Amino acid sequence: MVRISIEEQFNRIAREYDDNRAKFIPCFHAFYDETTEFLTSVLAPPTCVLDLGAGTGLLTQYWRRRAPFARYVLADVAQDMLDVARERFADAKDVTFCCLDYTSALPQGAYDAVISALSVHHLEDADKQTLFARICERLPQGGYFVNYDQFCADDARVGEWYDREWETHLAERSGLTKRDLDAWRVRRQLDRECSVTRQTQMLRACGFSSVQCVYAYRKFAVILAVK
Numbered sequence: 001m002v003r004i005s006i007e008e009q010f011n012r013i014a015r016e017y018d019d020n021r022a023k024f025i026p027c028f029h030a031f032y033d034e035t036t037e038f039l040t041s042v043l044a045p046p047t048c049v050l051d052l053g054a055g056t057g058l059l060t061q062y063w064r065r066r067a068p069f070a071r072y073v074l075a076d077v078a079q080d081m082l083d084v085a086r087e088r089f090a091d092a093k094d095v096t097f098c099c100l101d102y103t104s105a106l107p108q109g110a111y112d113a114v115i116s117a118l119s120v121h122h123l124e125d126a127d128k129q130t131l132f133a134r135i136c137e138r139l140p141q142g143g144y145f146v147n148y149d150q151f152c153a154d155d156a157r158v159g160e161w162y163d164r165e166w167e168t169h170l171a172e173r174s175g176l177t178k179r180d181l182d183a184w185r186v187r188r189q190l191d192r193e194c195s196v197t198r199q200t201q202m203l204r205a206c207g208f209s210s211v212q213c214v215y216a217y218r219k220f221a222v223i224l225a226v227k
Contacts (some may be wrong), residue, residue, distance in 0.1 A: 011165045018056050018084070022209060023174040025165070026185065027217040031063050032117070035215040035222045043119075043144060046113035050075065052102045052131075053119025057085030059148065060095065063115060070094070073109060077101045086156035103127050105134075112140055119150040121193050125202070128194065132206040136227055144207070152193040152219070162218045196221050 022028040023066055043167070049059045053075035056066050064072065075098045082097050087099035089095040098107040103123060120128055135145050153159035154223060170176055170184070178222050192201075196213050203211045215222040 009189060018058060020176065021058060023176050023180075024170065026169050027220055029223065030217065031215065032047050032208050033056065035148070036062040036066055038212065039146060039222075039224065044112075046070045046111075048073070048109065048111045049113045049115060050107065050109070050111040052114060052116040053077075053122075055081040055117075056155065057095075058090045059115055060085075060116040061088065064092075064094075070113070073097070073107055073111070074191065075100055075102050075107050080193075097193045104133060105183060106138055110140075111138060112143040115117060115144045115145075115148075116146070118150060121150045122146055122190050124192050125194055125198070128199070129177060129202050131204065132184050132203050132208075132225075135209045136203075136225075141227055142226050145203070145221065145227075147199070148220075148222045149199075149224075150191070150193060150200070150226075151196050151221050154195045166219055193219075194222065199223060 025031055036059075046067055048065070049060070049063060049070050049072050051063075051072060051074045053194070054060060054076045055078070057074055060072050060074055063070075067087055072095045074082065074085050074095065077086075077100065079099050082099055085095075085098060100107065120131065123131065132145070139145065170181060176184075196216065200211045200213065203223070203225040207227055210224075210226040212224050213221050214224050
């Protein structure tokens, strides 16, 4: 039921998703651009990248700027979001698309890098662990998974501070409309956040040899896991 709701909610906002993304994420530039620049400068250049929960292709856009010689496969359950991605990469020969629920199976193919942004936090912890194990199994030795996502704090009180600050930012400083905020509050009901600490533990348990949080700002963090 949750997955069906996710598909419906994100199909509904597909056309406005990119315009609002920077408004919803206070640390947008550092989260997407600076972190991607850092990672692509230190990691082995990928040959084929799988973007899970790719949506409109925003994360792939940042990766293609820094790793332009790779092939990219964008997978998402929301067809309308992928339609926007197809428009974004209309002239790109190195980008393909796959509409599927990645919690059931990964797209066929060989990948040496898997990336994801603001998607995995919709999964229950057991489903996260299953997904991480599937990703690790598919990657070659030295392959890597990078998860740009939304997290709760280890301490519930600190988590409340983060949530309250985010809500205040969105309501008072983001420029989002009441309609945008109302829709966001509905989507928030689909969130199943875990902490960075918990997710790094899950990734190590799935067989990744090196797991590190390489960026963090309040609720937003980027975790690198290398097989």
